[in-house]
Amino acid sequence: MTPSFDVLLVEDDPVVHEAAARILSLEGLTVDRAEDVSAAVARLRNAQHQVVLTDLMLPGFSGFDLLDRLANDRPQVPVILITGYATIDNALHAFKHGAFDFLPKPFDVAELLGVVRRALRCAELRWWNPAAPARDLVAADVAARPERLRFLGQHSWAAIDGGTAVFGVAESFPGLLGEIRALRLPQPGDFLTQGLSFAEIATADESIHRVWAPLSGTVIESNGEVLETPDLVNRLPFSSGWLTRLVLSALEEQQDALTIRTGTLAGPA
Amino acid sequence: MKLRIIHRVLAAVILVLVAVGGTSAWLGSRAQQKALSTRVERDAVLLSNTIKNSTRHAMLLNEREMVHRIIELIGAQPELKKIRVFNKDGMVIYSPDKQLIGTTVDKHSEACDVCHLNGDTASGELPTGGRTREFVDAGGSRQLGVISPIENEPACWESDCHVHSRDQRVLGVLDVTMSLADVDREVASSRGYTLLLSLLAILAISLLLSAFFHQLVGRPVARLVAATNAVATGDLAHRIPVTRNDELGQLATSFNEMTVRLAEARSQIYQSNKLASLGRLAAGIAHEINNPLTGVLTYSSFLLKRAGDDPEVRHDLETIVHETKRCRDIVRGLLDFARQVPPKKSLVDVNEIALRALQVIDNQLRVQNIRVVKNLRGDLPRILADPNQLQQVLINLLVNAADAFNGDNREIRVTTGLGPRDGRDMLEVIVADNGMGIPEKNLGKIFEPFFSTKENKGTGLGLAVVWGIVSEHGGVVEVNSKVGQGTTFTIHLPLNGAATSGDRSAS
Numbered sequence: 059m060t061p062s063f064d065v066l067l068v069e070d071d072p073v074v075h076e077a078a079a080r081i082l083s084l085e086g087l088t089v090d091r092a093e094d095v096s097a098a099v100a101r102l103r104n105a106q107h108q109v110v111l112t113d114l115m116l117p118g119f120s121g122f123d124l125l126d127r128l129a130n131d132r133p134q135v136p137v138i139l140i141t142g143y144a145t146i147d148n149a150l151h152a153f154k155h156g157a158f159d160f161l162p163k164p165f166d167v168a169e170l171l172g173v174v175r176r177a178l179r180c181a182e183l184r185w186w187n188p189a190a191p192a193r194d195l196v197a198a199d200v201a202a203r204p205e206r207l208r209f210l211g212q213h214s215w216a217a218i219d220g221g222t223a224v225f226g227v228a229e230s231f232p233g234l235l236g237e238i239r240a241l242r243l244p245q246p247g248d249f250l251t252q253g254l255s256f257a258e259i260a261t262a263d264e265s266i267h268r269v270w271a272p273l274s275g276t277v278i279e280s281n282g283e284v285l286e287t288p289d290l291v292n293r294l295p296f297s298s299g300w301l302t303r304l305v306l307s308a309l310e311e312q313q314d315a316l317t318i319r320t321g322t323l324a325g326p327a
Numbered sequence: 328m329k330l331r332i333i334h335r336v337l338a339a340v341i342l343v344l345v346a347v348g349g350t351s352a353w354l355g356s357r358a359q360q361k362a363l364s365t366r367v368e369r370d371a372v373l374l375s376n377t378i379k380n381s382t383r384h385a386m387l388l389n390e391r392e393m394v395h396r397i398i399e400l401i402g403a404q405p406e407l408k409k410i411r412v413f414n415k416d417g418m419v420i421y422s423p424d425k426q427l428i429g430t431t432v433d434k435h436s437e438a439c440d441v442c443h444l445n446g447d448t449a450s451g452e453l454p455t456g457g458r459t460r461e462f463v464d465a466g467g468s469r470q471l472g473v474i475s476p477i478e479n480e481p482a483c484w485e486s487d488c489h490v491h492s493r494d495q496r497v498l499g500v501l502d503v504t505m506s507l508a509d510v511d512r513e514v515a516s517s518r519g520y521t522l523l524l525s526l527l528a529i530l531a532i533s534l535l536l537s538a539f540f541h542q543l544v545g546r547p548v549a550r551l552v553a554a555t556n557a558v559a560t561g562d563l564a565h566r567i568p569v570t571r572n573d574e575l576g577q578l579a580t581s582f583n584e585m586t587v588r589l590a591e592a593r594s595q596i597y598q599s600n601k602l603a604s605l606g607r608l609a610a611g612i613a614h615e616i617n618n619p620l621t622g623v624l625t626y627s628s629f630l631l632k633r634a635g636d637d638p639e640v641r642h643d644l645e646t647i648v649h650e651t652k653r654c655r656d657i658v659r660g661l662l663d664f665a666r667q668v669p670p671k672k673s674l675v676d677v678n679e680i681a682l683r684a685l686q687v688i689d690n691q692l693r694v695q696n697i698r699v700v701k702n703l704r705g706d707l708p709r710i711l712a713d714p715n716q717l718q719q720v721l722i723n724l725l726v727n728a729a730d731a732f733n734g735d736n737r738e739i740r741v742t743t744g745l746g747p748r749d750g751r752d753m754l755e756v757i758v759a760d761n762g763m764g765i766p767e768k769n770l771g772k773i774f775e776p777f778f779s780t781k782e783n784k785g786t787g788l789g790l791a792v793v794w795g796i797v798s799e800h801g802g803v804v805e806v807n808s809k810v811g812q813g814t815t816f817t818i819h820l821p822l823n824g825a826a827t828s829g830d831r832s833a834s
Contacts, residue, residue: 165621166651167632308673
């Protein structure tokens with residue numbers, strides 16, 4: 059029988075590698091390790107892995123190469139990219155290529171565990187499909203208006219209405235977070251940059267989950283209802299569980315990063 | 328070596344003076360000499376006639392003693408050098424100088440040359456104008472000789488003495504020689520006087536010219552040279568005092584303007600180069616430091632998570648986690664700064680961006696009790712720019728201004744408009760505060776990354792980001808500040824590719 063691991067960690071820096079491996083292990087997760095893409099491919103061939111956590115900048119092939127390969131060979135495995143450069147382009151690129159999420163360095167324990175646990179749960183439930191969401195949450199959210207939604211991968215969405223938009227979380231959060239302890243949302247007047255963190259979700263397992271903004275703009279208001287009842291993020295992420303409303307600053311240049319889901323949105327309007 | 332030009336000008340002026348003065352002096356002296364000589368000659372001719380006329384009677388009576396006495400009397404005048412009366416054979420028959428009487432003069436001597444051109448018999452008529460001659464005597468002084476022939480006349484051959492026959496045409500020659508020494512002396516003294524005057528004039532003109540030149544040209548040129556040297560050695564703060572309105576004054580003004588532009592250009596290039604290399608350095612460091620920071624942050628946050636209830640340990644670990652996260656924020660700021668993302672430009676309304684930026688930090692301004700005065704020009708053309716980056720620029724400037732207050736009267740003025748810069752119209756965005764101002768020694772540093780006067784507040788990247796973004800847009804940031812009065816940041820953005828609202832509606 060082939061050995062099975064929760065996480066395949068691909069990281070060339072020994073300090074980060076060791077730290078991430080130790081923390082994940084101490085949390086009770088089984089960790090398989092590789093220092094570069096070739097070694098990772100060899101490990102993938104010889105063992106089962108629930109989640110792949112890979113650095114972006116690696117000697118030889120990059121994390122993006124591994125991501126592309128996995129999206130082809132093992133589409134059911136969520137891939138989390140560790141990025142040294144927390145740049146907008148990397149983030150957008152990662153989602154376009156089917157990444158589950160990305161984790162900018164330096165991260166703390168709560169952020170690391172948050173994203174890994176969320177991916178693990180997604181993999182365990184067999185909900186992950188990098189090409190298209192495996193579960194039609196939009197259709198399930200009866201109040202959602204899918205024709206207005208634009209998605210940043212399966213990570214977040216924006217409902218655009220003229221020069222304003224509403225942001226919320228997409229499939230990689232609801233049902234995967236467990237009990238939500240607190241939400242931290244931006245204040246009116248805050249400027250959000252596409253691809254950078256705009257919301258933090260703290261969960262009962264002492265994890266932090268970051269939400270990256272699908273577009274840039276200035277915040278008008280954040281959803282008071284979801285702040286009081288954070289579980290709306292789990293239950294109605296496309297309607298009442300929206301997070302922030304804002305005035306968009308550069309829709310035309312930025313909307314290419316987002317996807318419009320045709321076909322899968324055949325649910326009731 | 329210095330002031331060679333004055334030497335050349337002086338040489339030229341002196342040359343001209345000498346040429347003009349010398350020629351006129353020479354011409355004058357010649358004219359004078361001629362006039363004087365003519366006078367002497369006239370005197371000599373007059374005297375010759377006088378002698379002939381006064382001795383005529385005595386001669387006709389053949390009263391030789393009488394003739395002698397008359398000639399002696401006339402010859403006593405000092406101006407008269409010599410009086411001689413020759414007979415046809417060239418023998419002196421009368422002269423005040425008794426020793427000369429009886430001597431014979433060779434036909435080849437100077438006095439005879441006039442008529443006896445070839446040394447033989449006289450050629451009839453004495454040529455008119457040829458009766459006078461000038462020569463230098465043995466003593467070296469010039470003499471004027473006048474010869475007048477004593478012609479035969481009926482009274483001579485009809486007189487009782489029968490000395491002269493009727494056939495003779497010329498009976499003898501009267502030669503009067505007068506000294507030209509007086510004339511020469513007078514001319515020489517007048518020439519010396521002219522020379523002295525000329526020298527004095529040249530000296531005076533040279534001195535005057537030197538003084539004028541020194542004052543009008545030499546000193547300003549020396550100042551220009553000194554300024555050029557100062558600029559050449561890098562002192563771009565050097566200015567020439569402009570005190571005049573002439574060409575040199577204009578040159579000084581142009582020079583000063585050029586130096587100001589040079590200083591600006593140099594500081595821009597310096598700043599850009601510095602920022603570019605700092606950006607690369609920062610990106611490199613940020614990349615390298617991210618891994619160790621990840622180690623520190625993960626381990627410390629993990630330890631904190633497992634620290635239990637010991638408040639002291641928790642506190643220490645919390646400090647480590649907090650400070651590490653602060654490092655993370657700094658690194659992220661650095662990466663934001665170093666991230667050389669070319670601006671994603673679209674046609675934007677800068678007024679709109681300014682309003683949005685104000686809206687973003689409206690809360691902060693209200694809490695800090697800061698009054699905002701907006702003066703946004705209505706017909707501002709749209710320009711090609713990255714709206715997010717421009718908004719970032721304005722927010723950074725506003726935050727910077729908001730942190731500049733320590734008194735009660737707090738006001739930020741945001742102005743947009745058009746203004747000329749470097750000879751072309753540019754869009755201007757001005758953010759001015761009446762806060763505490765920036766000391767002059769810090770003005771050159773404020774755009775440097777990590778330069779901050781706010782203790783533990785901010786990353787020191789705000790203005791560096793402003794500089795970077797504005798430079799990427801082909802613009803310029805200008806800062807003016809007076810301690811105690813406030814600071815004004817002016818952003819100049821190019822209008823290229825811009826379309827005014829009028830153009831847009833027309834097309």
